[in-house]
Amino acid sequence: MSNRPAYSNLMKKIKEGHFVFTGELEPKKILDMEEIIHSAKEMKKTKRIVSANVTDGPQGDAYMCSLVPSYLVQRDAEIEAVWQVTVRDRNRVALFGDVLGAAQLGIKNILTLTGDHTALGDHKKGRAVYDIDSTQFCQMLAIMIDEGTDLEGNELKGGKIEMNYGCVANPNSDPREPEILKVGRKVENGVDFIQTQTSFDIEQAKEFLKELEQFNVPVLLGVFPLKSYGIAWYFDNYIPGVSVPKDLLKALKKAEKDNKGDKKGKYAAIDKINIEFFEPFIKEIQKSTKAAGIHCMAVEYERLFEPLLSDFPQYVE
Amino acid sequence: MIITQQKGIDEIYNMIKPYSKILIAGCDGCCQPPRSINEAKTLGQLLELKAKTEGKELTWKATTVLRQCDDRIAATSLRPLIQEYDAVVSLACGLGVVMLNKVFEDTLTFPAQESMCGGVQNIGENYFIEYCEECGDCILAQTGGVCPRAGCAKHLSNGPCGGMVDGMCEVGDYTHPCAWVDIWKRLKKFDRLDLFKKYRPPRDWRTSNSPAFITIYKDYTNVEEKEEEAKS
Numbered sequence: 001m002s003n004r005p006a007y008s009n010l011m012k013k014i015k016e017g018h019f020v021f022t023g024e025l026e027p028k029k030i031l032d033m034e035e036i037i038h039s040a041k042e043m044k045k046t047k048r049i050v051s052a053n054v055t056d057g058p059q060g061d062a063y064m065c066s067l068v069p070s071y072l073v074q075r076d077a078e079i080e081a082v083w084q085v086t087v088r089d090r091n092r093v094a095l096f097g098d099v100l101g102a103a104q105l106g107i108k109n110i111l112t113l114t115g116d117h118t119a120l121g122d123h124k125k126g127r128a129v130y131d132i133d134s135t136q137f138c139q140m141l142a143i144m145i146d147e148g149t150d151l152e153g154n155e156l157k158g159g160k161i162e163m164n165y166g167c168v169a170n171p172n173s174d175p176r177e178p179e180i181l182k183v184g185r186k187v188e189n190g191v192d193f194i195q196t197q198t199s200f201d202i203e204q205a206k207e208f209l210k211e212l213e214q215f216n217v218p219v220l221l222g223v224f225p226l227k228s229y230g231i232a233w234y235f236d237n238y239i240p241g242v243s244v245p246k247d248l249l250k251a252l253k254k255a256e257k258d259n260k261g262d263k264k265g266k267y268a269a270i271d272k273i274n275i276e277f278f279e280p281f282i283k284e285i286q287k288s289t290k291a292a293g294i295h296c297m298a299v300e301y302e303r304l305f306e307p308l309l310s311d312f313p314q315y316v317e
Numbered sequence: 318m319i320i321t322q323q324k325g326i327d328e329i330y331n332m333i334k335p336y337s338k339i340l341i342a343g344c345d346g347c348c349q350p351p352r353s354i355n356e357a358k359t360l361g362q363l364l365e366l367k368a369k370t371e372g373k374e375l376t377w378k379a380t381t382v383l384r385q386c387d388d389r390i391a392a393t394s395l396r397p398l399i400q401e402y403d404a405v406v407s408l409a410c411g412l413g414v415v416m417l418n419k420v421f422e423d424t425l426t427f428p429a430q431e432s433m434c435g436g437v438q439n440i441g442e443n444y445f446i447e448y449c450e451e452c453g454d455c456i457l458a459q460t461g462g463v464c465p466r467a468g469c470a471k472h473l474s475n476g477p478c479g480g481m482v483d484g485m486c487e488v489g490d491y492t493h494p495c496a497w498v499d500i501w502k503r504l505k506k507f508d509r510l511d512l513f514k515k516y517r518p519p520r521d522w523r524t525s526n527s528p529a530f531i532t533i534y535k536d537y538t539n540v541e542e543k544e545e546e547a548k549s
């Protein structure tokens with residue numbers, strides 16, 4: 001683990017030894033923040049979700065920037081943000097400037113990502129930047145935080161920035177070895193934590209977590225509760241390398257069919273399926289691995305937080 | 318080889334519409350697929366046909382040049398012909414088109430091709446893969462001879478990214494191999510994963526940014542040293 005101080009609540013809670021949860025917010029093509037703030041407030045209420053990730057143009061789509069909503073959820077929902085930053089759209093000059101700006105706004109966590117290519121998104125003709133890659137971005141952050149300079153060694157006036165940053169890892173990657181070696185390079189560049197892509201396969205997740213142990217960096221395993229059959233189907237078909245178990249897909253389809261016209265009944269049935277799948281899954285991870293916590297990507301599915309996490313202790317003020 | 322792809326006939330025709338006598342110049346150099354005399358003739362016939370449908374007469378002649386990007390070769394091959402024509406259509410890559418415009422200042426040369434990349438033909442017909450993007454900062458020694466700048470859609474120096482699935486790249490709908498998996502396979506084969514594990518710091522894009530003004534016999538490190546000196 002890096003010797004860097006815990007600047008963020010996320011890192012403080014991990015260092016205190018809590019099994020932590022992070023949530024996920026996805027600002028899309030929106031003009032108002034109501035839903036995002038509502039979702040963030042629901043996370044806060046659980047007292048179990050310490051921070052909320054704010055995504056940066058997932059699938060390469062043109063969405064609201066991630067910095068402003070990160071600031072707003074901290075201000076209006078009083079939950080700490082994990083500001084997701086891809087290197088897809090900004091060169092090193094812009095990234096540096098954004099990080100300094102974020103420090104000014106009180107952002108404490110950054111999740112560094114390469115970012116899905118623009119060719120996958122809704123502006124396919126756009127030029128993808130990738131001036132520096134996500135590992136190099138980690139190096140940039142290490143320098144800004146630990147040494148108080150930019151990549152060229154020019155000093156930041158007023159000292160060093162106080163932030164923690166993480167990287168992602170993909171338990172579904174095949175072949176696995178290059179993925180692990182790549183994570184190793186990021187660890188070498190000072191990441192404080194790792195959040196993983198989602199896994200529905202407990203054995204695969206355990207194996208992956210075991211392999212990551214060598215880095216001695218806290219890992220939050222990604223889980224993705226499925227709000228509807230449609231989302232599950234999309235995930236199964238369109239998210240790289242992820243497959244949703246067939247039984248889960250079937251159960252969701254059936255729940256929607258059986259409760260046609262009955263919204264309440266449908267929600268209850270879908271929530272039950274998710275709780276029955278993910279609660280034991282999370283407990284097993286907590287019990288039999290060294291994972292520091294769970295990154296719960298229940299985007300716009302805030303009603304699940306309370307029932308899903310009710311068995312876990314509250315540790316957030 | 319320079320991989321080129323022919324522009325649509327309407328687009329080429331629109332370029333030469335104001336002219337009635339055109340010279341169509343193939344190139345026997347490194348264009349792939351071939352863009353030589355036969356291709357020049359075919360293009361001439363298509364343009365003539367197109368002109369006819371518009372009720373126009375088009376006079377054309379097809380020729381070819383050993384290498385259009387070589388100014389002396391281009392000059393000696395085309396000088397005897399060029400006076401007789403209003404314009405030239407070049408089947409070469411962008412280098413050839415620029416060179417003909419330079420060498421023959423009084424004649425406009427138009428491109429018939431999209432210059433795609435520097436590559437070699439891969440397996441199968443009609444499938445080309447970019448092998449080198451002439452970045453001026455070669456890292457093939459670290460990557461088992463597979464280029465992650467030309468071959469990786471995100472130009473990563475420390476891949477693979479999370480978009481790799483079963484060894485294939487997210488760009489191109491998982492039909493192209495991930496360059497970083499190829500690099501890993503290659504280095505593993507030679508027991509050189511030490512090279513794979515190595516962290517590569519941010520790249521110096523000055524060597525590949527356009528326009529490139531290059532003095533080949535200058536040592537690049539001198540630039541750095543001078544900068545260091547100036548700083549101190």
Ligand code: SF4
Pocket residue numbers: 468469470471472473476477478479480481482485486487488494495496497498
């Ligand atoms: S999948 Fe591989 S080749 Fe494609 S962008 Fe990612 S690292 Fe590059």
